[in-house]
Amino acid sequence: MENSDTSETSYSLPSLLCQENEACFGEEEQDQYMNLDPCLFSQSEDEYIQSLVKREINSTMSSDNRSITNQSWLKRARLDSIKWVLNTRAFFGFQYRTAYLCVAYFDLFLSRRSIDNEKFWAMRLLSVACLSLAAKMEELRVPNLSEFPVEGYYFDNKVIRRMEFMVLETLEWKMLSITPFDFIPCFINKFCGESKSKELVSRTMELLLAITREISLMDHRPSVIAAAAVLAAFDGQLTRKTMDCKMSVISLWGPRENEHIFSCYSLLQEIEMGKSKTPIQLISPNLSLSDNSSSIDVDESSFTSAVGSKRRLLYNDCDEVCQSAKICHR
DSSP states (O other): OOOSOOSOOOOOHHHHTTTOOGGGSOHHHHHHHHSOOGGGSSSOHHHHHHHHHHHHHHHOOOOSOOOOOOOHHHHHHHHHHHHHHHHHHHHHTOOHHHHHHHHHHHHHHHHHEEEOSSOHHHHHHHHHHHHHHHHHHHOSSOOOGGGSOOSSEEEOHHHHHHHHHHHHHHTTTOOOOOOGGGGHHHHHHHHHGGGOOHHHHHHHHHHHHHGGGTSOTTSSOHHHHHHHHHHHHHOTTOOHHHHHHHHTTOTTOOHHHHHHHHHHHHHHHHHHTTOOOOOOSOSOSOOOOOOOOOEEOOSGGGEEEETTEEEEEOEEOHHHHHHHTOEEEO
């Protein structure tokens, strides 16, 4: 059931972005963030940011697990999933916000449910479900489930829909309506003044996607990630003192937010220097790596639940599941 390419892989930012350069970051999407003049808002710019932050707090779900994991296959599988999401985004012409939202769903699901066994194809199934849900939230045209390229796997549409339903249940039907992309116009105006340009917007969007491979998106609020990306795109050599001065224009932020922004900014600096580190806060370390099964049954009965612990995605024998859930490998 597993794709044969499960060797340790390190993906560079260019490969993760599917060979996309700044010119590839859709003109329409750039213009969307370039031309959104805060002066046109019914509220003042500060009030608009405040309303976004309030919605952000109301829609953000906390992760159930913050533990450091040494499960290298999960790190590898997550990176592979992000690569697939970005490739598929390019294939369908989805917005970059859609890809980001998909990774957010993916991270939140994995922070609350643990997947037994070293099954990379199960992560691919989760990727398909999360991207399908994100597309339904953001895109005007959503592909049929059968149109999603799964690179060597075959997932019956019923199985993908069951996985979608599991994701919805895990997210408690809260679809994380606020992303860092919502903050881009205001933060560029606040931090960069007259320096607004398509290059700045494109670079910010690129960094927002770059950071997805380094951290779980549940570890920082969207506004924090957005601020770090805008500042890094504007100037990659800011000192802490200069950053604090720039961030002081956001009255809602205090020392804690500033610290988180500086942490993300420093990480983006490392990415720029080619010294990005392996993510350390991803998925639960309490994962069984037994290798005695090769299929997945995505019925709710396939999950076990206990107070204070994450529900676990279980695997059954291939023959049984291929008959009932129809998940097979090509």
